[in-house]
Amino acid sequence: MSxxxxxxxxxxxxxxxxxxxxxxxxxxxxxxxxxxEHNCSSVLGVLGxxxxxxxxxxxxxxxxxxxxxxxxxxxxxxxxLRREDLDTRYxxxxxxxxxxxxxxxxxxxxxxxxx
Amino acid sequence: MSxxxxxxxxxxxxxxxxxxxxxxxxxxxxxxxxxxEHNCSSVLGVLGxxxxxxxxxxxxxxxxxxxxxxxxxxxxxxxxLRREDLDTRYxxxxxxxxxxxxxxxxxxxxxxxxx
Numbered sequence: 001m002s003x004x005x006x007x008x009x010x011x012x013x014x015x016x017x018x019x020x021x022x023x024x025x026x027x028x029x030x031x032x033x034x035x036x037e038h039n040c041s042s043v044l045g046v047l048g049x050x051x052x053x054x055x056x057x058x059x060x061x062x063x064x065x066x067x068x069x070x071x072x073x074x075x076x077x078x079x080x081l082r083r084e085d086l087d088t089r090y091x092x093x094x095x096x097x098x099x100x101x102x103x104x105x106x107x108x109x110x111x112x113x114x115x
Numbered sequence: 116m117s118x119x120x121x122x123x124x125x126x127x128x129x130x131x132x133x134x135x136x137x138x139x140x141x142x143x144x145x146x147x148x149x150x151x152e153h154n155c156s157s158v159l160g161v162l163g164x165x166x167x168x169x170x171x172x173x174x175x176x177x178x179x180x181x182x183x184x185x186x187x188x189x190x191x192x193x194x195x196l197r198r199e200d201l202d203t204r205y206x207x208x209x210x211x212x213x214x215x216x217x218x219x220x221x222x223x224x225x226x227x228x229x230x
Contacts, residue, residue, distance in 0.1 A: 021133025090215040100205040
């Protein structure tokens with residue numbers, strides 16, 4: 001089964017922001033941003049998520065918004081961040097979001113330690 | 116009536132992205148980003164939106180996510196983009212989003228002309 005993806009020029013910024021404006025989807029993109037090839041199971045493993053059915057929805061949102069490629073590979077689906085497309089359409093956006101997510105995490109760790 | 120707003124360090128990137136991941140809210144922020152003081156009515160006027168009740172929800176999402184200040188001023192509410200807070204927490208994010216929205220608009224105008 002092969003999936004539909006928007007072309008680069010069909011990507012819309014509100015869809016990208018909406019896709020990334022969810023903790024689990026943002027976490028997925030951070031895993032993909034770190035590099036390497038990932039299938040759905042390996043991303044779920046990194047995130048400690050076990051419900052495949054919940055993720056079906058999230059994969060679709062990420063795919064339909066143009067944030068990831070999702071392609072069949074054997075019995076699994078291979079996930080890739082559409083970095084080149086996003087960087088071309090929205091220079092600096094992905095970098096700012098990834099840095100922001102890292103900053104949030106550091107800030108939360110500090111506030112947790114202070115308790 | 117005065118509104119609750121998150122402190123700068125309570126802002127979370129997924130909430131900011133989710134708030135801006137909506138065409139109407141993104142349009143509001145673009146109006147505020149262009150500068151000047153705005154009350155709710157004047158923003159709605161610029162956008163050509165007449166339903167105040169719909170916007171009550173959108174103001175709340177923008178306020179709760181830390182994207183705007185909303186303060187009573189006479190019989191109206193004054194809206195301000197929390198640019199300094201956002202730029203401090205997420206350097207480059209707002210700029211990339213505003214440039215991206217402008218780019219989308221230009222791309223859509225070109226494709227409309229080509230039809």
